[in-house]
Amino acid sequence: MNNDIGIEIAADGVDVEAIVERIRKSVDEKIAAGLYADARIAAAERTNLAQLRNDEQFAGFYLQCLRDAVYVDISDFEIRERRAVLAPFLVRLKKAIWSLLKFYTYRLWSQQNQVNGLLVTGLESVDEKYAEKIRALEARIAELEKRLGGPPPAAPAG
C-alpha cells in the first residue's frame, strides 16, 4: 500500500522529516480522493478530537469524516454464519427474520439518517459562520495594525 511513497535508505541512515512529509502528501491526496472515507475511521477519530482541537485543518477533516459516516446504509452487509454445521439453513433463517423486521427497521433507519443529516448540516453551517467571522476579524486586525505601523511584539501569556 505504501509502494507509491518510494522511500530509500541513504548511507548515513534515514531522513524521518522527509519520510513524514512524503507520507503526509500522499495521505492528503488520498483523503481528497475519498480513499479514507470510512465510517470506522470517523468513529476512531473521536478520541483524537481533544488533541487536535486547535488546528483548523483538522476541523475540515472531521467534518469530512462525519459527512462520510452520516448516511448509514443498513443493507450494506452480507448475512453470514460462522458455524459450519447447518450454515445454509441458518443463513436462510437469518434472511427470513431480516425480511420480516425490515419494514420496522427501515422506519427507524430513515429517521436516524434524517437526524444525522440535520446534525451535519448544522455543524457545517456553524463551522462556516465562525470561519467567516474569524476571517473578517483577522482582516480588520491586519488593517488596524497597518494603520498603527505594523504588528506589536508578541507578549507572553499569563
Added chain:
Amino acid sequence: MPLPRSIAVVSPRYPDGVTVGGAETLLRRLAERLAARGLDVTFLATCARNHFTWANECPADVRRIHNVEVRRFPVNTDRDPALFLARQSAICRGETLTRAEQAEWLRHSVNSDTLLEHLRAESVRYERILAGPYLFGLVWSVASAFPDRTILTPCLHDEAFARQELIGEMLRSVRGCLFNTEPERELAIRLHGPEAGRGVVVGMGIEPFEADARAFAARRGLTAPYVFYCGRREAGKGTPLLTDYLDVFRARTGRDIALVCAGSGPLDAKPFVHDAGFLSETEKREALAGAVAFVHPSTLESLGIVLLESFTAGVPALVHAAGAVLRWQCARSGGGLWFRHYPDFEAELELLLERPDLRHAMGERARAFVRREYSWDAVERRLFGALEEL
C-alpha cells in the same frame, strides 16, 4: 559558583517500584547520581502512593536507599478534596480563576506542613532544593517558601494547569529550572515569558541494554507481530486512541497485529490487545526489543523516558504529531515518525511493517542518538553544569 554540598530533592511521591510516575522517577535517578558523586542528598516525599486519593499509605520514616536518605512525611489531613476538584474542574473547563481560587486549588492539592517544617528546621543544611513536578501544591509551597534555594524540575506540559498565573510566578521566582527538553523550555517561555525559561536542559540518563527480541513473545504465546505501549493507560495518555486506531487498522488492512500494553489503568478488552500489566525491567526491555514499533500517542510529555528506552532497544517509534516533545525526540534522533490522524497512522504503520530495513535503520540511528545525548555521562555533565550555574 561551587557545587552545593547538600541538596534536598522534593517530590510528592517517592517511586519505590509500586508508585509509577515519570517525574518522580526522574527526580529519584538525579538524586542517586548526585549522591554517587559524594553530595549529601535527601529525598523528601509524602507518605502517599495514590495520586488521586493522596492517602497516607506509607509510614512516615527515614530510610537509606542507594546512598540517598529518603524521608517521608504525612500529607496534610485538612485538605478539602471537594474544593480541590471543583477548582481543578474549572481549570479543565478553561475558566479563568482568580488568584485566590488558584491558591485554593494548590493549597488543597497534596501538601505536607511537616515536610515544610523539616525544610525550615534544616535550612542551614540544604543549600539547594530540587523540586518537581510543577502542578502539585507541595512543590508550589516549597518554591514559594524558599525561592532563593529552589531549582525546579517542572516537567511542564501544554495544559490548562500550566497556564495559571501562580504557576507562572513560581517559574519566574525560583533560581531556575532543570528542563527535560528544549520544547519544554520553549513552552515555559511561551506561557510565562523569558524569565520562566531560565535554566538548563538536562533530562535523564538511560542505561544501555541488550535484550532478547523473541523472549517476550515466546513467553506470552504471541504469534502475531505487535506494537508496544508502556505507561499509564488513560485518555490523557492517548491509550483509547491507540486501541481504536489499531482496531481500524486491522479491519482495513487485514493485517494481524497485536497491541501489547504494559502499565496500569483501564484498557479496552479487545482480542488483539494483550494486557501485560506491570513488567519487570528485564521483561519490559524484552517486550520493547521484540516490537515492530513503540507507539506513544500522548501529547503531554516533557521527556519521554520509555520512548528513549525503545530507542535504546533499537526500536522505532510512532508518536502523535501534536506532542511537541515526543515529535522533537523522533525528529532529532531519526528514530520515529509522527502522525496527525488515523490516515497518517495507517500509512506509517504499514510502512514500518513492510520495510524491516527501514525499521532497522531508524532503530540504529535512535540507539546512537540515546548513546550520544542520554548516556549518564552526558546527562551528568549537563546536571553538574546546571548546579554550578544556577
